[in-house]
Amino acid sequence: MKSWTRRRLLEQGGLAAASLLVRAGWAQTSNAMQMSYARPSAARTLDASKLESFVDPLPLPVLQTPQGRRSSPVHGAVDAPYYAIHIRAIESRLHRDLPPSCLWGYGATSAPVLFEAQSGQGILIDWFNDLPPQHLFTLDPPRDGVAQGPPTRVVTHVHGARVPSISDGYPEDWFVPGNHRLCYYPNRQEAAALWAHDHAMGVNRFNIFAGLMGWYLIRDEVEQGLGLPSGKYELPLLLYDRSFDLQGQLYYPNPPDEGAWAQEFLGDAMVVNGKVRPYHEVEPRKYRLRIANTANSRFFSLSLSNGQSFHMIGSDQGLLAAPVEMTRLVIAPAERADLVVDFSHARGQNIILQSDELELMQFRIGRDAVDDPGQLPASLRPIERIAEEAAARTRFMTLNEFDNDNGMAMVMLLNRKHWMDPVTERVKLDSVEIWSLANLTQDTHPIHLHLVRFQILDRRSFSVDDYLASNALPLRYTGPAMQPAAHEMGWKDVVQCPPGMVTRILIPFQGYAGRYVWHCHILEHEANEMMRPYEIFS
Numbered sequence: 001m002k003s004w005t006r007r008r009l010l011e012q013g014g015l016a017a018a019s020l021l022v023r024a025g026w027a028q029t030s031n032a033m034q035m036s037y038a039r040p041s042a043a044r045t046l047d048a049s050k051l052e053s054f055v056d057p058l059p060l061p062v063l064q065t066p067q068g069r070r071s072s073p074v075h076g077a078v079d080a081p082y083y084a085i086h087i088r089a090i091e092s093r094l095h096r097d098l099p100p101s102c103l104w105g106y107g108a109t110s111a112p113v114l115f116e117a118q119s120g121q122g123i124l125i126d127w128f129n130d131l132p133p134q135h136l137f138t139l140d141p142p143r144d145g146v147a148q149g150p151p152t153r154v155v156t157h158v159h160g161a162r163v164p165s166i167s168d169g170y171p172e173d174w175f176v177p178g179n180h181r182l183c184y185y186p187n188r189q190e191a192a193a194l195w196a197h198d199h200a201m202g203v204n205r206f207n208i209f210a211g212l213m214g215w216y217l218i219r220d221e222v223e224q225g226l227g228l229p230s231g232k233y234e235l236p237l238l239l240y241d242r243s244f245d246l247q248g249q250l251y252y253p254n255p256p257d258e259g260a261w262a263q264e265f266l267g268d269a270m271v272v273n274g275k276v277r278p279y280h281e282v283e284p285r286k287y288r289l290r291i292a293n294t295a296n297s298r299f300f301s302l303s304l305s306n307g308q309s310f311h312m313i314g315s316d317q318g319l320l321a322a323p324v325e326m327t328r329l330v331i332a333p334a335e336r337a338d339l340v341v342d343f344s345h346a347r348g349q350n351i352i353l354q355s356d357e358l359e360l361m362q363f364r365i366g367r368d369a370v371d372d373p374g375q376l377p378a379s380l381r382p383i384e385r386i387a388e389e390a391a392a393r394t395r396f397m398t399l400n401e402f403d404n405d406n407g408m409a410m411v412m413l414l415n416r417k418h419w420m421d422p423v424t425e426r427v428k429l430d431s432v433e434i435w436s437l438a439n440l441t442q443d444t445h446p447i448h449l450h451l452v453r454f455q456i457l458d459r460r461s462f463s464v465d466d467y468l469a470s471n472a473l474p475l476r477y478t479g480p481a482m483q484p485a486a487h488e489m490g491w492k493d494v495v496q497c498p499p500g501m502v503t504r505i506l507i508p509f510q511g512y513a514g515r516y517v518w519h520c521h522i523l524e525h526e527a528n529e530m531m532r533p534y535e536i537f538s
């Protein structure tokens with residue numbers, strides 16, 4: 001697996017035959033990403049490995065409190081908690097030995113904000129754009145047919161939320177400094193770890209990079225009845241990577257400093273909740289770690305440095321049916337993992353949460369035994385697997401990369417369609433569909449749909465060469481259909497689509513009619529232009 005060599009698939013004109021190395025053991029997805037050539041150039045960035053590890057305490061997310069209650073008839077919101085969030089430029093230190101960095105935030109520091117809501121109880125969030133007129137980063141040149149606004153436009157999306165489309169943060173619903181947007185989140189969904197992030201067309205990878213991300217946890221009675229570690233024993237952790245310039249400011253590699261736009265971003269500073277490689281003191285007992293990968297492109301391959309196992313109890317859209325014991329977890333951009341780690345196995349030790357050889361953070365475990373009454377339940381929440389026969393139709397769609405004439409930038413598409421092409425995915429509300437995603441590229445793409453939750457059916461390798469030569473179905477399969485791993489058997493909203501494979505997901509389109517989007521959650525891919533609108537009609 002390690003000797004896998006990267007060759008870009010060139011789908012010239014969409015038809016030319018190209019050879020592809022299909023990796024059988026696709027679970028090693030992180031390798032593909034680590035070999036990206038879109039690293040910031042060393043001359044412009046400081047070497048983050050020189051920053052001392054584990055000198056800053058882990059920042060805890062900052063719980064938001066409502067500024068009262070309001071009704072909003074257009075949203076159907078009646079006497080709901082009302083939050084006003086001011087999106088603004090801030091300065092915050094990301095490491096003891098760095099100067100304060102210029103960031104953007106939903107809150108006052110680099111620590112993530114946290115919204116907490118009870119299932120079935122809606123909340124209103126008023127998002128204010130209080131940004132200055134200039135962006136922190138050099139933006140892209142204007143793109144054909146895509147409305148270009150002022151540089152510091154924003155629109156917030158709560159990832160994983162089942163919301164009417166007016167509150168979903170459609171990419172073209174951005175608004176500019178001096179404006180605000182009131183959004184209603186009904187929270188008619190099960191307990192899950194959602195996260196808020198920017199989604200403004202053409203700029204969200206910069207806006208998120210600048211800091212526009214936060215937590216949104218939904219609770220419900222099923223979860224609360226399980227006796228899981230809570231309070232200070234529950235730690236929400238946002239994991240991402242950044243680079244710094246020689247002055248200690250965030251560095252994003254974009255022209256004119258770097259050649260072409262970055263097809264993936266990989267930084268050398270691993271950040272957890274707004275600090276570079278922090279530490280946290282814990283008691284020798286069970287903790288619940290709510291993890292979200294909020295990196296632009298990086299896949300994390302998580303493990304603990306002492307080799308101990310942990311239990312995964314939930315994924316993107318909530319609890320699994322039962323805990324899954326594992327020692328290593330590959331988590332793609334935008335995926336979430338709900339983990340229970342028992343630190344009593346490492347009393348008095350310091351252990352590191354790591355991604356392969358990269359250090360993310362350190363846990364300093366107390367020496368003295370403590371009471372830990374809660375047992376991890378053997379079953380969590382029943383998950384009914386939906387039968388394939390429930391699907392009204394199957395859509396076969398391809399994930400594409402096209403070489404560009406200049407040999408520099410690549411165009412990446414969903415089903416060979418650009419953002420501005422007319423809507424092709426029109427789905428009936430309350431119907432079930434299978435989306436069959438055939439990956440013709442050499443990257444694993446984490447594909448995400450707004451509004452819905454889905455189940456992964458299977459993955460199967462096929463001959464990309466044959467498909468490109470004929471440009472027609474049926475596919476020639478080169479292996480058996482593979483069931484998802486145990487930890488992928490819950491409700492998902494992001495699915496890893498490995499290269500050379502068809503990944504099938506089964507989606508009940510429930511919630512609301514309206515226009516939403518689906519896209520690759522590698523933000524650099526999404527921007528260029530692995531993102532498409534889709535429509536639900538009633």
Ligand code: C2O
Pocket residue numbers: 157159197199334448450517519521
């Ligand atoms: Cu994390 Cu379009 O979303």
Ligand code: CU
Pocket residue numbers: 157158159160448449450451
């Ligand atoms: Cu989303």
Ligand code: CU
Pocket residue numbers: 443444445446520521522525526530
């Ligand atoms: Cu992608």
